[in-house]
Amino acid sequence: MRKLIIAISALFSLSLSAAEAGLTFPNDDMPKLTGDKLIIAQQNGAQIYMNNCMGCHALSFQRYKRTATDLKIPEDVMLDNLIFTGGKIGDLMTNNMNKKAAANWFGAAPPDLSLIARSRGNHWLYNYLRGFYQDESRPYGVNNGVFKDVGMPHVLELMQGIQAKTEQVKGLENDIEYAKADIANARKQIEDGNDVEAARKVLSAAEKLVHEKEAELVKLSKEGKYFEIVQEGNLNPEEFDHAMTDLVYFLDYVGEPIKQERKRLGVWVLLFILGFGVLAYFLKKEYWKDIH
Ligand code: HEC
Known part of the structure; x- marks a missing residue:
């Protein structure tokens, strides 16, 4: 029974993180x-x-x-x-x-x-x-x-025209990319047992940043400000x-x-x-x- 519960909760957390990763x-x-x-x-x-x-x-x-x-x-x-x-x-x-x-x-x-x-x-x-x-x-x-x-x-393209990410979106996505690189480095450091305390701090700060910036992206998208038309269509x-x-x-x-x-x-x-x-x-x- 316990094994079953563990298996189910593992599956659940897996699907949760998949959903989070799939913005x-x-x-x-x-x-x-x-x-x-x-x-x-x-x-x-x-x-x-x-x-x-x-x-x-x-x-x-x-x-x-x-x-x-x-x-x-x-x-x-x-x-x-x-x-x-x-x-x-x-x-x-x-x-x-x-x-x-x-x-x-x-x-x-x-x-x-x-x-x-x-x-x-x-x-x-x-x-x-x-x-x-x-x-x-x-x-x-x-x-x-x-x-x-x-x-x-x-x-x-003739119908829609061409859209591009707004500057604000590009900035946010850059920040997220950097933070994700920090996360990967910190994880590796922890794994290697190298200055673990400091790495943990970097990790949690970077994870928080990713969360915040992703929430901003979702908000921009809801407001129709993720893309802007750079060439009009019909x-x-x-x-x-x-x-x-x-x-x-x-x-x-x-x-x-x-x-x-x-x-x-x-x-x-x-x-x-x-x-x-x-x-x-x-x-x-x-x-x-x-x-x-
Ligand atoms: C010039 C050829 C071409 C035209 C025209 C075209 N497509 Fe595609 N479409 C492709 C190719 C090639 C792929 C496969 C892309 C890949 O797997 O990287 C694709 C993939 C797709 C997929 C994703 C399929 C999947 O793997 O899940 C959908 C949905 C789709 N097209 C819908 C449309 C619709 C709707 C139209 C009409 C508005 C359209 N396509 C017109 C070439 C075309």
């Missing part, structure tokens, strides 16, 4: 949409996807026809406006990307995104798509605040966030096409169980009434 920006919640608003968002998301992503990322578990039906897009509109590969309405949503060549160009082949909403989750996707920022040290001049050193270029930040919400809801649909139907059915199933429960209760009463 990523942006880290905003995606608006919740339901009903008609959701369908309209998914339709718009499909259009954004076909125009900007399909060239590199196939959705090969999905057919155009099924997508058109589920998202209430007329088939001729789908054919004329959303299928760029010369494919037919009944085809799988694949592309002609050569995986080997692509891996050469980008350092990694663009993965199929059929299930990406299931594996990464909507929150991650929403922030990843809004997370490209200027970084001249990278091959395409951009990095990503959620997926460090990602091989994907900033394909939505959309303003609010419009871009809307567009990314739509795009993620489309990927969410692709990840589980039956989701809406499942939720609708679920309500009926629960109602049935409830109704049947009541019936069973009265039946039981009827059966037992002569025995007591």
Whole structure:
């Protein structure tokens, strides 16, 4: 029993420190949409996807026809406006990307995104798509605040423009980097048994500093002051966030096409169980009434 408790608490502290180490920006919640608003968002998301992503990322578990039906897009509109590969309405949503060549160009082949909403989750996707920022040290001049050193270029640059970390953010991140180096040195010193007292002091001061500066970063991000636009795109930040919400809801649909139907059915199933429960209760009463 004790071993179990120790194991569980170790797991718990592990997940806590993982969460702490994993500060990523942006880290905003995606608006919740339901009903008609959701369908309209998914339709718009499909259009954004076909125009900007399909060239590199196939959705090969999905057919155009099924997508058109589920998202209430007329088939001729789908054919004329959303299928760029010369494919037919009944085809799988694949592309002609050569995986080997692509891996050469980008350092990694663009993965199929059929299930990406299931594996990464909507929150991650929403922030990843809004997370490209200027970084001249990278091959395409951009990095990503959620997926460090990602091989994907900033394909939505025309829409979003280019954002960069603010000076304040860069300063804070520098401080954190230095403090982390201090922490590593102090830890090593303690391990080697070299001037342990002093090293402990440095360690706790540096850890406190990292905590404080990270809290400041989180605050800046919440206030929308983590990034600033350095080159404007066709959309303003609010419009871009809307567009990314739509795009993620489309990927969410692709990840589980039956989701809406499942939720609708679920309500009926629960109602049935409830109704049947009541019936069973009265039946039981009827059966037992002569025995007591
Ligand atoms: C020019 C080709 C290209 C285009 C266009 C493109 N991507 Fe990518 N994308 C990549 C590459 C390459 C990677 C793999 C990066 C890596 O692993 O370093 C990637 C990775 C991703 C990932 C992360 C996958 C993972 O490993 O979890 C997501 C999500 C993604 N892309 C979404 C999109 C969306 C949405 C669009 C359309 C707005 C898009 N991409 C357009 C090339 C592209």
